[in-house]
Amino acid sequence: xxRMKLVLVGNGMAGVRTLEELLKAAPEQYxxxxxxxxxxxxxxxxxxxxxxxxxxTVEQIVLNSRDWYAANGxxxxxxKKVVKIDxxxxxxxxxxxxKAEYDRLLLATGSKPFILPIPGADLEGVVGFRDIADVDxxxxxxxxxxxxxxxxxxxxxxxxxxxxxxxxxxxxVVHIAPWxxxxxxxxxxxxxxxxxLEEKGLKFLLEKQTQEIVGCSLTPSPxxxxxxxxxxxxxxxxxxxxxPADLVVMAVGIRPNTALAESAGLRCERGIVVNDTMxxxxxxxxxxxxxxxxxxxxxxxxxxxxxxxxxxxxxxxEHGVAQxxxxxxSTKLKVTGIDLFSAGNFMGGEGCEEIVFQDPGRGxxxxxxxxxxxxxxxxxxGDTLDGAWYFELMRDGTDVSDYRDKLLFGRxxxxxxGAGGGLGDEKTRVMSLPDSAExxxxxxxxxxxxxxxxxxxxxxxxxxxxxxTKASASCGSCTGLVETILxxxxxxxxxxxxxxxxxxxxxxxxxxxxREAIATQGLKTMPxxxxxxxxxxxxxxxxxxxxxxxxxxxxxxxEYLDDAQSRYINxxxxxNIQKDGSFSVVPRMFGGLCTPAELRAxxxxxxxxxxxxxxxxxxxxxxxxxxxxxxxxxxxxxxSDAGFVSGHAYGKALRTxxxxxxxxxxxxxxxxxxxxxxxxxxxxxxxxxxHKFKLAVSGCPRNCAxxxxxxxxxVCVESGYELHVGGNGGIKVRVTDLLCRVETEEQVLEYCAAxxxxxREEAHYLERTxxxxxxxxxxxxxxxxxxxxxxxxxLAERFAVSQKPAQVDPxxxxxxxxxxxxxxxxxxxx
Amino acid sequence: xxxxEHWIEIGSVQDIPRQGARVVKTAAGDIAIFRTVxxxxxxxxxxxxxKGGPLSQGIVSGKRVACPLHDWKISLESGIAVAPDEGCxxxxxxxxxxxxxxxxxxxxxxxPNG
Ligand code: SRM
Ligand SMILES: Cc1cc2nc3c(=O)[nH]c(=O)nc-3n(C[C@H](O)[C@H](O)[C@H](O)COP(=O)(O)OP(=O)(O)OC[C@H]3O[C@@H](n4cnc5c(N)ncnc54)[C@H](O)[C@@H]3O)c2cc1C
Ligand code: SF4
Ligand code: FES
Numbered sequence: 048x049x050r051m052k053l054v055l056v057g058n059g060m061a062g063v064r065t066l067e068e069l070l071k072a073a074p075e076q077y078x079x080x081x082x083x084x085x086x087x088x089x090x091x092x093x094x095x096x097x098x099x100x101x102x103x104t105v106e107q108i109v110l111n112s113r114d115w116y117a118a119n120g121x122x123x124x125x126x127k128k129v130v131k132i133d134x135x136x137x138x139x140x141x142x143x144x145x146k147a148e149y150d151r152l153l154l155a156t157g158s159k160p161f162i163l164p165i166p167g168a169d170l171e172g173v174v175g176f177r178d179i180a181d182v183d184x185x186x187x188x189x190x191x192x193x194x195x196x197x198x199x200x201x202x203x204x205x206x207x208x209x210x211x212x213x214x215x216x217x218x219x220v221v222h223i224a225p226w227x228x229x230x231x232x233x234x235x236x237x238x239x240x241x242x243x244l245e246e247k248g249l250k251f252l253l254e255k256q257t258q259e260i261v262g263c264s265l266t267p268s269p270x271x272x273x274x275x276x277x278x279x280x281x282x283x284x285x286x287x288x289x290x291p292a293d294l295v296v297m298a299v300g301i302r303p304n305t306a307l308a309e310s311a312g313l314r315c316e317r318g319i320v321v322n323d324t325m326x327x328x329x330x331x332x333x334x335x336x337x338x339x340x341x342x343x344x345x346x347x348x349x350x351x352x353x354x355x356x357x358x359x360x361x362x363x364x365e366h367g368v369a370q371x372x373x374x375x376x377s378t379k380l381k382v383t384g385i386d387l388f389s390a391g392n393f394m395g396g397e398g399c400e401e402i403v404f405q406d407p408g409r410g411x412x413x414x415x416x417x418x419x420x421x422x423x424x425x426x427x428x429g430d431t432l433d434g435a436w437y438f439e440l441m442r443d444g445t446d447v448s449d450y451r452d453k454l455l456f457g458r459x460x461x462x463x464x465g466a467g468g469g470l471g472d473e474k475t476r477v478m479s480l481p482d483s484a485e486x487x488x489x490x491x492x493x494x495x496x497x498x499x500x501x502x503x504x505x506x507x508x509x510x511x512x513x514x515x516t517k518a519s520a521s522c523g524s525c526t527g528l529v530e531t532i533l534x535x536x537x538x539x540x541x542x543x544x545x546x547x548x549x550x551x552x553x554x555x556x557x558x559x560x561x562r563e564a565i566a567t568q569g570l571k572t573m574p575x576x577x578x579x580x581x582x583x584x585x586x587x588x589x590x591x592x593x594x595x596x597x598x599x600x601x602x603x604x605x606e607y608l609d610d611a612q613s614r615y616i617n618x619x620x621x622x623n624i625q626k627d628g629s630f631s632v633v634p635r636m637f638g639g640l641c642t643p644a645e646l647r648a649x650x651x652x653x654x655x656x657x658x659x660x661x662x663x664x665x666x667x668x669x670x671x672x673x674x675x676x677x678x679x680x681x682x683x684x685x686x687s688d689a690g691f692v693s694g695h696a697y698g699k700a701l702r703t704x705x706x707x708x709x710x711x712x713x714x715x716x717x718x719x720x721x722x723x724x725x726x727x728x729x730x731x732x733x734x735x736x737x738h739k740f741k742l743a744v745s746g747c748p749r750n751c752a753x754x755x756x757x758x759x760x761x762v763c764v765e766s767g768y769e770l771h772v773g774g775n776g777g778i779k780v781r782v783t784d785l786l787c788r789v790e791t792e793e794q795v796l797e798y799c800a801a802x803x804x805x806x807r808e809e810a811h812y813l814e815r816t817x818x819x820x821x822x823x824x825x826x827x828x829x830x831x832x833x834x835x836x837x838x839x840x841x842l843a844e845r846f847a848v849s850q851k852p853a854q855v856d857p858x859x860x861x862x863x864x865x866x867x868x869x870x871x872x873x874x875x876x877x
Numbered sequence: 878x879x880x881x882e883h884w885i886e887i888g889s890v891q892d893i894p895r896q897g898a899r900v901v902k903t904a905a906g907d908i909a910i911f912r913t914v915x916x917x918x919x920x921x922x923x924x925x926x927x928k929g930g931p932l933s934q935g936i937v938s939g940k941r942v943a944c945p946l947h948d949w950k951i952s953l954e955s956g957i958a959v960a961p962d963e964g965c966x967x968x969x970x971x972x973x974x975x976x977x978x979x980x981x982x983x984x985x986x987x988x989p990n991g
């Protein structure tokens with residue numbers, strides 16, 4: 048079949064990103080032609096600032112070399128400007144007459160610097176700040192002249208000013224508003240910024256309106272009155288004052304570049320109007336990037352444009368599932384030594400509360416705006432370490448009421464090691480580490496590897512860095528450091544997470560959407576679910592299949608046929624796989640109790656099967672290590688004859704119920720903690736969960752069973768029982784929140800069942816109770832489990848229903864021959 | 878029955894779970910026989926290039942298996958680890974005829990670990 052023809056107009060960041068996504072999705076589908084009016088291949092426009100500042104070279108910022116276009120069979124026309132689109136005969140024509148036909152056309156023409164319509168704006172020496180040509184011109188000027196004036200105190204203007212200053216010019220920044228970056232920052236923060244920029248030697252002229260750019264002739268003008276070559280010499284303001292200028296940079300804003308689209312009669316408002324699939328009013332023509340207007344918004348940052356690119360590619364590839372629903376953006380200023388972050392509606396206003404932290408001495412300022420207990424906006428200056436975290440909280444709409452008092456002090460203050468070191472200039476701290484410094488302890492990835500990979504593979508997002516380098520791909524405690532390195536290496540705000548997070552590479556849908564669809568559309572098998580939700584891969588991956596298997600099992604406990612092949616080996620073989628491929632066996636000891644007969648049975652089994660090592664676990668039971676897979680069923684038989692069931696020490700399931708001795712023996716005991724622990728374990732054992740789930744019961748507040756770092760912990764008191772939830776030890780220790788107090792054991796069991804079921808029904812797969820509680824908020828859980836009796840009873844009832852089929856001992860089933868092939872070789876040769 | 882001196886019949890396709898694997902024990906170590914969702918059959922040395930994890934125990938999706946120990950992804954077709962990881966597990970020739978799977982014990986060329 049003849050390939051379709053795709054033409055891209057605009058050889059820039061969004062357009063080429065779309066091609067990269069398209070080549071990933073459907074490499075063979077199109078013959079691709081690209082027109083770009085710049086003479087260069089695609090480069091990282093963001094890094095023009097560091098180039099101007101002399102921190103990077105033009106070579107370093109090229110994203111796609113000409114070889115890349117060749118290697119992908121793409122016809123590249125650089126230095127050619129497309130001047131005409133013939134929609135009827137479906138071809139485009141460039142200024143030099145080059146024509147190209149298309150079946151699909153992609154417009155990514157970006158935007159143009161807005162040049163003030165004032166006298167002198169056309170003089171030699173007046174430039175915008177948009178492309179390599181502009182930067183070249185500024186660098187040339189800096190070597191010949193002294194005075195530079197930057198009109199516009201926005202991000203672009205300040206980065207230009209900083210660069211020119213570093214190139215040795217005297218720089219004044221003219222700004223019409225009363226403070227700098229008025230769209231990104233409030234006044235106090237902006238004043239701190241201005242102060243430190245003044246310390247760098249920049250001058251600021253605020254609340255000044257430019258009236259005219261004054262010129263003088265370089266060459267004595269040939270004909271009287273005739274222009275000759277005239278160059279800028281000064282800038283004059285409405286109030287009559289003047290400043291000398293040999294170079295004027297106009298950075299007052301950008302305008303979506305829609306000229307071409309309009310000339311072709313495409314509907315444009317601020318930008319080229321597109322729908323949620325990035326399609327213009329002509330179904331054959333798509334548009335992405337700064338030139339488009341989506342739901343009335345034209346974005347000016349890369350992160351959202353790359354989301355658009357992904358969606359657009361998805362439709363060009365005719366997968367036709369992805370939708371762009373707009374983005375939340377955040378900004379940073381790329382001036383070395385200055386840390387600034389802003390996102391969302393930090394100006395507060397209507398129904399917003401503000402939390403502010405100010406330390407002018409250290410030049411630090413933080414302002415957070417809260418609305419309905421959720422973070423609505425953030426404006427950080429000096430200490431931007433937690434910017435990415437605040438952005439996540441906004442994106443996920445996390446309820447922050449439980450730790451709003453600590454919110455200002457950042458992630459590490461709520462006990463997460465994630466964001467790395469303390470306050471201060473994180474970037475300088477991290478970037479001054481040697482390349483050999485190990486960043487990711489789990490996968491042994493060094494700083495140098497990460498930076499190299501980001502450059503070589505043009506990585507822009509955390510997810511990409513994870514999949515290319517494995518940094519922060521395991522326990523995640525180094526995420527903060529990696530984010531910093533990413534941001535410092537590619538510049539801009541690439542590290543910000545996309546505004547919605549798909550479950551995995553196989554789908555566009557989030558965990559919540561998938562659970563929702565399973566319930567509402569009554570999807571009952573994995574193929575059905577993948578079908579209905581347009582999975583991109585034929586049979587998913589080892590991330591989404593276990594998740595789907597759990598979601599289906601949780602939604603249809605009595606009907607769903609568990610899919611062994613979608614379970615991680617530990618759950619498929621009902622033991623913990625060990626480094627040498629053998630397994631560990633942990634029989635359940637309800638509440639940690641054990642009779643001499645049972646102990647003897649374990650000892651016999653250990654001898655009979657020559658178990659190399661036995662250990663008392665941290666979960667109050669006994670672990671038998673180094674068991675050969677083939678031996679498991681026979682070993683389980685002996686154990687189950689002695690009355691043991693599986694301890695699920697290997698599962699995303701109910702693990703252990705730790706207890707202390709309690710009232711029966713302990714002089715401080717207030718209730719029968721051991722007995723209650725046994726009842727709780729009998730209630731919950733065998734249930735599958737989004738993640739491991741641990742209980743404990745302590746007989747008094749001395750809390751010997753460590754109930755306050757468990758998913759569900761009970762602390763017995765004279766008057767009854769305290770119920771604690773959402774704790775864990777492990778990577779990120781979190782102490783439980785107090786759910787409520789109850790009087791009877793019956794109540795403990797009912798509340799436990801209800802809480803457990805709520806977690807099973809609402810948490811994302813592999814989300815333990817601690818992060819779940821933090822995400823949905825304790826208030827929400829109280830409302831469903833404590834305040835509303837009907838809802839509590841309903842939850843407990845649903846738990847009971849799902850426990851019936853779940854409480855069949857998997858070990859016994861297998862000793863009776865279930866899934867035999869799992870444990871035997873298919874053939875033994877020689 | 879044996880079809881010629883190179884091919885050894887090891888069992889029927891049905892004996893291998895879809896999206897799963899079974900092990901063939903040989904004097905030279907274990908070989909993992911995989912069956913994909915669309916019933917293609919592949920054979921690899923049952924030894925992950927990373928730290929020797931048993932690939933037969935991993936989750937099979939598409940034409941890949943994820944090692945159970947540290948989640949490296951190994952291509953079933955080539956035996957090569959998916960980037961960024963590097964290394965490969967030796968491939969063994971397999972063929973299916975009349976629903977029966979036959980294996981050859983001489984690994985394909987080109988994999989040092991072979
Ligand atoms: C055997 C045991 C260590 C011991 O000898 O005591 C153990 C062994 C393992 N733990 Fe653990 N954990 C054991 C108690 C704990 C405890 C203590 C406790 O439960 O009171 C903790 C901290 C408390 C907690 O979980 O909140 C603990 C926190 C972890 C974590 C971190 C969990 C987290 O939320 O951060 C992991 C990793 C994971 O689950 O992803 C883990 C994972 C593991 C795994 C399963 C690693 C793996 O996936 O192979 C280890 C299996 C070893 C093996 O081959 O059998 N283990 N693990 C303990 C078994 C308890 C039991 O009887 O079932
Ligand atoms: C100095 C600077 C610093 C920046 N810093 C950041 C930052 O820190 N973070 C951030 O997220 N974003 C930043 N940006 C913004 C970011 O660079 C843009 O959002 C992004 O480049 C837009 O991509 P695009 O593909 O839409 O447009 P462009 O990248 O501008 O690509 C459009 C291309 O199309 C070409 N073109 C236009 N019309 C035609 C035609 N008719 N025929 C042929 N070719 C045509 C243009 O010459 C241009 O090469 C910065 C921008 C600048 C200029
Ligand atoms: S702490 Fe847990 S996971 Fe780590 S080595 Fe010990 S048992 Fe294994
Ligand atoms: S041994 Fe296979 S991933 Fe480590």
